[in-house]
Structure formats: structure tokens, C-alpha cells
Amino acid sequence: MTAESLARSEAGVDAMRVGLVGYGAIGRQVVEALIAGRVPGAVLAGIMDKAGAPEEFAVADVDALVDTADIIVEAAGSQALQEIAPAVLERGGTLLAVSTGAFLRPAVRPLLDHPGPGRIILSTGAIAGLDLIRAARLSGSGVRVDLRTTKRPPALVQPWMSDEQRDGLQQARPGDAPSVVFSGGPEQAAELFPANLNVAAALALAVDSPEAVHVELVADPNAERTRHEVTVTSDLGVHRFVLENYPSPANPATSALVAWAVLRCLADLGPRARPAFR
Numbered sequence: 001m002t003a004e005s006l007a008r009s010e011a012g013v014d015a016m017r018v019g020l021v022g023y024g025a026i027g028r029q030v031v032e033a034l035i036a037g038r039v040p041g042a043v044l045a046g047i048m049d050k051a052g053a054p055e056e057f058a059v060a061d062v063d064a065l066v067d068t069a070d071i072i073v074e075a076a077g078s079q080a081l082q083e084i085a086p087a088v089l090e091r092g093g094t095l096l097a098v099s100t101g102a103f104l105r106p107a108v109r110p111l112l113d114h115p116g117p118g119r120i121i122l123s124t125g126a127i128a129g130l131d132l133i134r135a136a137r138l139s140g141s142g143v144r145v146d147l148r149t150t151k152r153p154p155a156l157v158q159p160w161m162s163d164e165q166r167d168g169l170q171q172a173r174p175g176d177a178p179s180v181v182f183s184g185g186p187e188q189a190a191e192l193f194p195a196n197l198n199v200a201a202a203l204a205l206a207v208d209s210p211e212a213v214h215v216e217l218v219a220d221p222n223a224e225r226t227r228h229e230v231t232v233t234s235d236l237g238v239h240r241f242v243l244e245n246y247p248s249p250a251n252p253a254t255s256a257l258v259a260w261a262v263l264r265c266l267a268d269l270g271p272r273a274r275p276a277f278r
């Protein structure tokens with residue numbers, strides 16, 4: 001009996017098989033939790049990673065992953081998502097995407113309305129409140145969203161930055177003043193900071209209008225946590241969410257919450273899903 005079939009029989013014959021693209025900070029946390037049985041009724045079916053995955057789970061390509069898994073979790077970045085999503089959709093797979101920023105790209109956005117047979121589900125990732133924003137949107141009132149994200153400076157370094165910008169972020173020390181490194185719309189935010197501002201894309205997709213979202217990104221040398229301050233203004237009220245997330249120990253750009261948001265979504269989709277938020 002293989003490790004997968006043993007896990008499946010322990011989880012039940014109807015177990016949901018989970019495939020993973022990206023075995024980094026989020027992917028490893030998801031794998032660990034699945035192997036530990038933290039999502040009842042879900043088992044790990046395979047892992048695809050550029051840098052290699054554990055031998056017993058390694059899958060060579062996305063076609064093989066769709067054949068092996070009932071649902072595929074993308075935790076590999078916007079470019080990887082753009083590369084794998086069409087194949088998953090065309091082969092009838094279900095893709096749970098974490099790199100929501102990719103869906104603000106003109107080449108990727110239409111995949112959200114792809115006729116199938118596959119489908120895409122977006123992870124809530126590092127934030128909360130998307131349900132409220134969608135409710136406000138449904139009410140027909142004009143919704144505006146302001147996001148102010150604050151992270152530790154080294155987590156914000158990008159390949160396109162000048163040496164001066166990069167050194168400024170890498171050498172910032174506690175006691176130094178915070179600085180705004182980006183202010184603008186979610187599309188530009190997702191392109192310039194692809195592994196930092198997927199939350200901005202999630203907000204833009206929830207409100208269904210990138211123009212209604214303003215993003216500010218702050219580098220704060222004194223920040224112990226990643227902070228997302230979301231203000232939603234609509235005819236229903238003014239709603240503020242402040243998330244102070246501990247960063248993942250494996251990747252300071254990623255909040256530890258993100259893997260658990262993926263796992264929560266898998267629990268909701270799996271054969272042992274329970275009503276009433278349990």
C-alpha cells in the first residue's frame with residue numbers, strides 16, 4: 001500500500017485528494033497539516049515544486065497533478081499560477097489559488113469566467129472581511145476600499161528596485177522612521193509587489209472594481225507583525241478591519257495565517273464539511 005492510499009483509507013474512501021503547486025513557506029505548512037490529519041477527510045496526493053518536493057509526493061507536471069488530485073492548491077506565485085491555471089481548467093480540475101494578484105493581469109483575469117469544465121476558487125489569504133465587501137457590493141451601494149499594509153522593510157525588496165532603494169530597505173533598523181514605498185491602485189501594486197500585495201487584489205476582486213481600491217504600502221523597521229488596515233466605505237456604513245499577522249518563520253513576506261486560510265477552505269470543500277462555521 002502506498003503512503004497516499006494508506007492515508008486515503010484512514011481518511012475514508014471519499015477522501016478529498018489535495019495536490020499542491022509550490023512547496024515553500026505556505027506549501028510546507030499545508031503539507032504538514034494535511035499529513036497530521038488537521039483537515040478531516042482530506043489527504044495529500046502530490047506536490048509539484050520547481051526546486052523539488054519530497055520523493056514520495058513529487059509530481060512532474062500539472063497534467064499528472066490534475067489526474068492525481070481532486071483539488072490543486074497553488075502556493076507558488078503569480079507567474080506559476082498564470083502558467084498552470086489554463087491546464088487545470090481545461091482538464092476539469094479545481095484550483096484553489098493563493099496568488100490572487102495574478103487575476104488583475106489582463107491575460108489572467110478572463111480565467112475567472114472560464115467555462116470549465118474546471119473551476120477556480122480564491123483563497124482569502126492574509127485578510128478577512130471579503131464577505132462583508134461582497135455583501136456591500138450586492139446592496140448596490142458604491143463601495144470604496146482603502147488598504148494600508150505595513151511590513152518589515154527587508155520583506156519588501158524587489159528585483160526592479162535601484163541599489164539605493166534596496167539598501168535602504170535592507171539596512172533599515174529599529175528606531176528608523178517608517179516610509180511609504182507604494183501608493184496607488186491594486187493592479188500596479190500586484191505587479192510591483194507580487195508576493196506582498198495579493199491582499200489588494202483580493203479586495204479589488206471582492207469589490208469587482210480595481211478603481212474603487214486604494215493601496216498604500218509602508219516599510220516599518222519597528223513592525224513586529226504584518227499589518228493590514230482595511231477601511232470599507234459604502235451606504236451600509238464604514239467598516240474597518242485591522243489584521244496584525246505574525247509573519248511565517250519561513251518567509252517574512254508571508255503571514256502565517258495564509259496556510260491556515262487554505263486549510264480552512266479545504267475543510268469547507270471536503271467530504272466532512274460541517275455547517276455553522278465549525
Ligand SMILES: NC(=O)C1=CN([C@@H]2O[C@H](COP(=O)(O)OP(=O)(O)OC[C@H]3O[C@@H](n4cnc5c(N)ncnc54)[C@H](OP(=O)(O)O)[C@@H]3O)[C@@H](O)[C@H]2O)C=CC1
Binds near residue numbers: 022027075127255
Ligand atoms: N493571498 C494572500 O494573502 C497571499 C498570497 N501569497 C502568495 O503565495 C505565494 C507563495 O508564498 P510562499 O509560500 O510564502 O512563497 P515561497 O517563496 O516560500 O514558496 C514558493 C515555492 O513555489 C516554488 N515555485 C515557484 N514557481 C513555481 C512553479 N512554476 N512551479 C512549481 N513551483 C514553483 C518556489 O520555488 P523557487 O524558490 O525555486 O522559485 C518555492 O519553493 C506568494 O508568491 C504570493 O503570490 C503570499 C502571501 C499572502
Ligand SMILES: O=C([O-])CC(=O)C(=O)O
Binds near residue numbers: 126253
Ligand atoms: O501575507 C501577507 O500578509 C500578505 C501578502 O504577502 C500578500 O498579500 O501577498
